[in-house]
Amino acid sequence: MSTITRDEVAHLAHLARLAVTDDELDTFAVQLDVILSSVASIADVAADDILPTTHAVPLTNVLRADEPGTSLNRDTVLLAAPAAEGGRFRVPRILDAQE
Amino acid sequence: MHPPSSMTPVAPQPDAATAPIAPRSFDQVIASYQPVIGLETHIELGTRTKMFCGCAAAFGDEPNTNICPVCLGLPGALPVANAAAVESAILIGLALNCSIASWCRFARKNYFYPDMPKNFQISQYDEPLCFDGWLDVRLPGDSVDIDGNVEQPSSVRIEIERVHMEEDTGKSLHVGGATGRIHGATHSLVDYNRAGIPLVEIVTKPITGTGERAPEVARAYATQLRDVIRALGVSDVRMEQGSMRCDVNTSLQPIGASEWGTRTETKNVNSLRSVERAVRSEMCRQAGVLDAGIRIVQETRHFHEDTGQTTSGRSKEEATDYRYFPEPDLVPLAPETAWVDSLRERLPELSAEKLARLQTEWGLTDKDMAAVLGAGAVQLIAATIAAGATAEVARKWWLGELARRANADGVELEGLAITPKQVAEVQQLVDRGSLNDKLARQAIEGVLAGEGEPGQVVAARGLEVVSDTDTLGAAVDAAIAANAEVAQKVRDGKVAAAGALVGAVMKTTKGQADAQTVCTLILERLSAS
Ligand SMILES: [Zn+2]
Numbered sequence: 001m002s003t004i005t006r007d008e009v010a011h012l013a014h015l016a017r018l019a020v021t022d023d024e025l026d027t028f029a030v031q032l033d034v035i036l037s038s039v040a041s042i043a044d045v046a047a048d049d050i051l052p053t054t055h056a057v058p059l060t061n062v063l064r065a066d067e068p069g070t071s072l073n074r075d076t077v078l079l080a081a082p083a084a085e086g087g088r089f090r091v092p093r094i095l096d097a098q099e
Numbered sequence: 100m101h102p103p104s105s106m107t108p109v110a111p112q113p114d115a116a117t118a119p120i121a122p123r124s125f126d127q128v129i130a131s132y133q134p135v136i137g138l139e140t141h142i143e144l145g146t147r148t149k150m151f152c153g154c155a156a157a158f159g160d161e162p163n164t165n166i167c168p169v170c171l172g173l174p175g176a177l178p179v180a181n182a183a184a185v186e187s188a189i190l191i192g193l194a195l196n197c198s199i200a201s202w203c204r205f206a207r208k209n210y211f212y213p214d215m216p217k218n219f220q221i222s223q224y225d226e227p228l229c230f231d232g233w234l235d236v237r238l239p240g241d242s243v244d245i246d247g248n249v250e251q252p253s254s255v256r257i258e259i260e261r262v263h264m265e266e267d268t269g270k271s272l273h274v275g276g277a278t279g280r281i282h283g284a285t286h287s288l289v290d291y292n293r294a295g296i297p298l299v300e301i302v303t304k305p306i307t308g309t310g311e312r313a314p315e316v317a318r319a320y321a322t323q324l325r326d327v328i329r330a331l332g333v334s335d336v337r338m339e340q341g342s343m344r345c346d347v348n349t350s351l352q353p354i355g356a357s358e359w360g361t362r363t364e365t366k367n368v369n370s371l372r373s374v375e376r377a378v379r380s381e382m383c384r385q386a387g388v389l390d391a392g393i394r395i396v397q398e399t400r401h402f403h404e405d406t407g408q409t410t411s412g413r414s415k416e417e418a419t420d421y422r423y424f425p426e427p428d429l430v431p432l433a434p435e436t437a438w439v440d441s442l443r444e445r446l447p448e449l450s451a452e453k454l455a456r457l458q459t460e461w462g463l464t465d466k467d468m469a470a471v472l473g474a475g476a477v478q479l480i481a482a483t484i485a486a487g488a489t490a491e492v493a494r495k496w497w498l499g500e501l502a503r504r505a506n507a508d509g510v511e512l513e514g515l516a517i518t519p520k521q522v523a524e525v526q527q528l529v530d531r532g533s534l535n536d537k538l539a540r541q542a543i544e545g546v547l548a549g550e551g552e553p554g555q556v557v558a559a560r561g562l563e564v565v566s567d568t569d570t571l572g573a574a575v576d577a578a579i580a581a582n583a584e585v586a587q588k589v590r591d592g593k594v595a596a597a598g599a600l601v602g603a604v605m606k607t608t609k610g611q612a613d614a615q616t617v618c619t620l621i622l623e624r625l626s627a628s
Contacts, residue, residue: 015420017211054204054425060433066146066183069153074163077171087162088272088288091213094281 004033120391122383125311128351132389134313134382135359137348138374140301140324143267143341144187145334149295150266151178151221151429156297158340162290170266170295172217177428180205184264184297185228187333189434189442191299192229192262194327199229202433205264205426213289214268222265222300224423228432232259234327236319237454237472238312257320258304269294305348305359313382315473318375321345322475325371329478330447338370339514345374349381351389360385361395365409368402371475371511377402381409404509457481461490474502476512482519488526496522500540504547517546524553537610538562565612568620571604574612575620578603589625597621 009029013020020028074087083090128134149156152169168176192199206224234257270293275285301324309316325336325343336343350362363385365377380402385395399412447453457477458468461484471477476497483493497512501522505512525542528534534542534557545556557563565571578600579586588596597618604617 011420015209015422055427055430057430059430060202062179062430063182063185064153064179066148066181067153068148068155069167071154071165071167072171074161074166077163077166085288088290089163089213089216091271091287091289093285094213094271094273094287095284 004029004036120387120393122380123386123390125379125383128382128386129311131354132351132360132382132386133307133310133354134378135350135352135362136306136309136313136317136378137362138301138303138306138317138320139346139348139364140321141267141344141346142191142299142301142328142334142336143343144184144297144299145332145342146181146183146187146297148181150181150184150264150297151295152176154292154295157292158342160292162292165292166294170216170291172215178221178426180429180432181297185432185434186442187297187331188228188262188264188299189439190331190333190446191301191328192232193439193443193446194331195229195232195234195259195262195301195324197229197232197259197262199434199439200226200432202226202431203228204431205429206423207426208265208421208423210421212268213287214271215294216269216291220266220268221426221429222423223263227261227263228434229262230260232262233257234259234320234323236316236323237469238315238319255306255309255316255319257306257316260302260304262299262301265298265300267293267296267298314375314378317347317378318371319473321374322371322472325475326477330453332447337513338511341369344368347374347377347381349378349385350395351382351385353389360389361397363395363398363400363409365400365402366412369404370509370514372509373402373404373407376407377409380407384409461494463490463494467494470498474498474512476502479512479519483522486520486523488523492526493519493522496526496543500543504543515547516549517543521546521553528553528557532613533557533563535564535610535613538564563611565608571608571612571617571620574604574607575600575617575624577607579621579624586625589621594622597625 078084154165203226207219269291272288273284276283350360400409
C-alpha cells in the first residue's frame with residue numbers, strides 16, 4: 001500500500017527544484033514508499049527508554065571564540081561563480097515573468 | 100516561522116478581490132472590531148564575527164569581502180557556533196524574563212533563494228534557546244489593561260513566545276527594473292557579507308485586548324525592546340540600518356466573535372513610528388475588506404514609508420514548506436545552569452527598576468515619564484544629563500524642539516544629526532547668558548543642518564546675545580519713545596504692559612537680546628522717571 005502519493009512526490013520535486021517526468025513520479029512514489037516503510041520499522045523497536053539519537057557523537061556546546069578568522073579573496077571566489085558583476089554574484093531573474 | 104525578510108519580493112500585485120475596497124476610518128474599525136497583534140523582531144547582534152564562521156560581521160564593507168567556505172556553503176565546510184552570539188542571545192532571553200532551554204538544537208530551514216548560497220538558513224525550529232518570557236511596556240497617558248478596561252497604571256504586559264538564534268541572509272541588488280525593485284528586474288547582484296551574521300528573533304504571543312491602543316502598544320513594545328537590548332550592549336539596534344527589523348502581525352476579530360480573524364504579516368517596517376503606522380493602516384484596510392464581506396488572505400504585506408499603506412506580497416501559503424530538520428553539522432546547545440547564572444549576573448539594571456530610579460532622579464510624574472518613554476528618549480536624556488545638562492533642561496530639549504524637528508523630518512529622535520553632548524553644549528551657552536531660547540533653537544538648527552559644533556554655529560551665524568548695555572539701552576529708549584502710551588501704562592503701575600516694549604526691543608535687536616535683561620532695563624527707566 002502506497003502511503004506517499006504521486007502529488008506529494010511532485011510537490012517535493014518542486015521544492016527541491018528537480019525536473020521530474022510523469023513516468024518518474026510513478027517510479028519515485030513507489031521507491032520512496034519502500035524507503036519510508038523501511039525506516040518506519042525502527043519505530044517497532046523504539047521504546048520509551050531509548051532516547052532519540054540526535055548526533056553521531058554525544059557532544060554539546062561546541063563553540064568558537066568570537067575571534068576573526070581569514071576570509072577568502074573576493075576575486076578568487078567570484079572566479080568560481082557562473083557570473084559576477086561589480087564584485088557581486090550575478091544571478092538570473094528571481095521572479096518569474098508573470099510574477 | 101516565516102521567510103527571511105528579503106525572501107518575499109516586493110511585487111505590486113493587486114489583492115485578488117480587494118484592490119478597489121476603501122479602508123475604514125480608525126474609529127469605524129474600533130467600533131466593530133477588536134485587533135489582535137503580534138510582533139516578530141529580528142536583532143542583528145554586534146559580535147565581531149559571524150554566527151558560524153570567523154568572517155567579520157561588519158556593516159558597510161566592500162561587497163563579498165567577508166566571505167569564506169562556511170558562509171558560502173562550499174562543500175565540506177563545517178559551521179561552529181559563535182560563543183559570544185550564544186551568550187548575547189541568552190542575555191536577551193534573560194532580560195525578557197524567559198526560561199532558558201537546558202538543551203536545544205539548530206535546524207535547517209530549506210528554501211531556494213539567492214540570498215543564501217547554501218539554499219538553507221540555519222535557524223531554530225521547535226527548540227528555541229529561550230521561551231515563555233514577558234516585557235512590561237509602559238504607555239504614555241491613560242492606559243488599557245489586558246482586558247481592555249481603561250486604567251491608570253500605564254503598563255501592558257507583552258508575553259514573549261520565544262527568542263531564538265539564526266543567521267542573517269545576503270543582500271540583493273535588483274537590476275533592470277524600476278528603482279531597484281525585484282519586480283521587473285532582469286537579474287540580481289548578491290553580496291554575501293551579511294550572510295551568516297548572527298540574528299536573534301524575538302516573537303511575542305498574540306497581544307489581545309488593547310483595542311484602539313493596539314498601534315501605540317506595538318510601537319511602545321518595539322521602543323522598549325530596543326532600549327532593553329541596547330542596555331545589554333549586544334547590538335546597536337538601529338532600525339534605519341537594519342540591525343533591528345520588526346514584522347507586525349495584525350488581525351481583526353469582530354466584537355462578540357469567539358474566533359480570531361485571519362492575520363497578515365507586514366514587513367519592511369523601518370522605524371518605530373512606522374510600527375505604529377503599519378498596525379493602524381493594516382487595521383483600517385482589513386476592516387474595509389471584512390465589511391465588504393470578503394475574507395482576509397493570510398499573506399505577507401509590505402509597508403511603504405511614503406504612503407503609510409501596505410501592499411500585498413506573495414501569498415504565504417505558497418512558501419511555508421521549509422522542511423525544517425535538525426542541523427546535522429552542529430551539536431546541540433545545552434547551557435548549564437552555572438553558565439546561565441553567570442550571564443544573569445551580567446545583566447545591567449534593566450527596565451522596570453531602572454526606569455523607576457530614573458523617574459525619581461529626574462523628578463518626573465508618571466505622565467511625564469510615559470511621554471519620555473513613548474518618545475524613545477530615555478537614553479538620549481540620560482546622556483544629555485551625563486554631558487552636564489539638568490534633567491529638566493534635557494527633557495525640555497528632547498521632548499520639545501528636537502521632537503518637533505524629528506516629527507517634521509519623519510525620523511526617530513536618535514536619527515537626528517545632533518548628539519546629547521551637543522545639546523548639553525547649547526544649553527551651557529544659554530546658562531552662560533550667551534544665547535537666549537530663540538538663539539539656542541537657531542544654534543540647534545545649525546547643528547542639525549551639519550554646520551558643525553554648537554560653538555561653530557554660534558560664531559558662523561553670529562548668534563551671540565546682545566549684552567552690551569549701551570546698545571541695549573539705546574534700543575530700550577527708542578522703544579519707550581516710540582510707544583509712549585504703553586510706557587505711560589507701565590509708569591501707572593501696569594507692569595504687564597511692559598511686555599509690548601520688550602517685544603519691540605527684541606524686534607529691533609532681531610531677537611538677539613536677553614528678554615529678562617531688557618525687561619529689567621525698561622522697568623528701571625520707567626520707574627525712575
Ligand atoms: Zn564566513
